[in-house]
Amino acid sequence: MPRAVYLLGLAIFAQGTSELMLAGLLPQIATDLHVSIPAAGLLISAFAVGMLVGAPILAVVTLRWSRRVAMLAFLAVFALTHVAGALTSSYGVLLATRVAGAFVYAGFWAVASVTAIELAGPEARAKAMSILAGGLTVATIVGLPAGTLLGQHLGWRAAFWAVAVLSALAIVGIRATIPRGRSENVPELRAELRSMTKPQLWLAYSTTALSTGAVLVIFSYLAPLLTETTKLPDAWVPAILALYGLGSLVGITISGRTADRRPFTTLAISLIGLGAAAVLLALVTATPWLAVPAIVAVGTFGFATNPAVNSRVFTVAGSAPTLAAAFNISAFNVGITVGPWLGGLALDAGAGYPAVGWIGAALALLALTTIPLASRAAAQPEYDRASSMTGA
CATH class of the missing domain: 1.20.1250.20 (MFS general substrate transporter like domains)
Structure with a gap:
């Protein structure tokens, strides 16, 4: 590299x-x-x-x-x-x-x-x-x-x-x-704008926004979840956040090595793992020795989606990737904005901090439903020709 x-x-x-x-x-x-x-x-x-x-x-x-x-x-x-x-x-x-x-x-x-x-x-x-x-x-x-x-x-x-x-x-x-x-x-603006008309690209953006929202709805409320529901002392929070970060680094590193060869498989495994970790967290929020590994798993599987969703955007965009990449950054920020907002709505309604795990799992499941659609689109002959022209 x-x-x-x-x-x-x-x-x-x-x-x-x-x-x-x-x-x-x-x-x-x-x-x-x-x-x-x-x-x-x-x-x-x-x-x-x-x-x-x-x-x-x-x-x-x-x-x-x-x-x-x-x-x-x-x-x-x-x-x-x-x-x-x-x-x-x-x-x-x-x-x-x-x-x-x-x-x-x-x-x-x-x-x-x-x-x-x-x-x-x-x-x-x-x-x-x-x-x-x-x-x-x-x-x-x-x-x-x-x-x-x-x-x-x-x-x-x-x-x-x-x-x-x-x-x-x-x-x-x-x-x-x-x-x-x-x-x-x-780059040419006309070609860049043409690339934005591809349905596969907007499908990729949906995956990006949903998977990011699934992670951020949990990450945004980790500190109060740990202190108010898991009942851990405040002093433990930085250490658990660091473990979450280490899990994220492991996930993104492994995914970076597999997503080029098997993008859809990597993405599917990551989203299934994220959803499972979110469900586990929702169920065991009050049990520290189970909640902490679940939080680490959220970071690991959640960040493992990142290289795969980015690689998909560049594959679909072909020879006009700049604007496509820019909108993918916007899609990430849609997830960063919407995920915590949904969590806040649930907490304001009195659902309690386990709700952020259930919301994260639901968003991960929605993101997972985009994978077979994207896989079928990638198998279409016109998609294969466009990808081969760009070396994808």
């Missing part, structure tokens, strides 16, 4: 740390900026909205740019939004920097995905995407607790400065490893 792909994973780690770390910094931010905790929580929602709209817009705007230039520009803006966020004393300004940072982060994801796939070659698409998405997984294991710890001891602004420094280091790495000039296959 080219070294540049690992550098792109480092850039995702830097930006993903910012995406995740606010969950542990909300009390400090709320106190410092004199806002309520729910108002501070809107900073997380604003980030999700920025990513949802940023990927397709920036994919189109920068379609004719050199990918190297586009990624460097996105990273530079991302770093500057964190410098501005660290310096401001205004909640409104901080909110705006979160939206702007997420906007370019989504653009970076879209362009970096296409770049990693091109650098790795058609036989290692899923492996390249597992390395790229592995940066976000490592951010879950290392970045989230480190950012929280830094914020607790040096103030939340220190965590923002740390992200800005990490982003600057990623800029140096990309400048050193990503080739100059445009790709040999310069």
